[in-house]
Amino acid sequence: MPDDLLRYVIGPTPASWWWMWLSLLLVAVLAGWYVAVILWTRAPELRHVPHVVERVQAALVRRRFATAVRRVGERYRAGELGGAQAGAALSATLRDFLTAATGARAQYMQLGDMADGEVARAAPLLARINDVQFNAHSAEDVADLSGATEELILTWT
Incomplete structure (x- = not known):
């Protein structure tokens, strides 16, 4: 073959x-x-996120907003922002953080409503920030408020 x-x-x-x-x-x-x-x-109601994932996610949210607050303070110290502008940025960032951390719609809440709710720890600081933002003759120091806001965010539970 x-x-x-x-x-x-x-x-x-x-x-x-x-x-x-x-x-x-x-x-x-x-x-x-x-x-x-x-x-x-x-x-x-069936979506259950493991506890470890929740803690990691909360830590990342705290770190992200603390960094944003630190940048506002740095921009204020560098002279890029005035007192009212820095106060507005601090207020917006803190309110956004409270919404992300608690689910409460803090962007739309008045200070009196905040004092009675789950975000009551932030109400005194927001009152001081509002004083800087809306009072041209405020005695509050924006750099100190930036540090206090960052500390509040990092210690939020």
């Missing part, structure tokens, strides 16, 4: 090994997609 006819006897060439790895990768991606969709679309 001639050698050129032997290729018809042994069958097709085997598939390359990388097809197997590609198929396994696609199956893993598909399974991950289904898990993500199921977890994302669960009812809110």
Whole structure:
């Protein structure tokens, strides 16, 4: 039998090994997609975030807002911001932090409402910040308020 006819006897060439790895990768991606969709679309009462993740997330939020407050203080000390502008920036940043940390809509709350709610610890500091923001003859020091705001944010529980 001639050698050129032997290729018809042994069958097709085997598939390359990388097809197997590609198929396994696609199956893993598909399974991950289904898990993500199921977890994302669960009812809110069934969404349970592990305690460790909550603590890490809270620490990251505190650090992000403390950095923003520190930058406002640095800009004030550098002369880029006036007292009223720095007070407005501190107030907005602190209110945004309170909203992120507690879920209370602190951006829209009056100081009297804050004193009665879950953000009561921040009400005296916000009163001092408001004094700087709205009183041109305020005796409050913006640099001290920046430090106090940063400390409040970092120690918030």
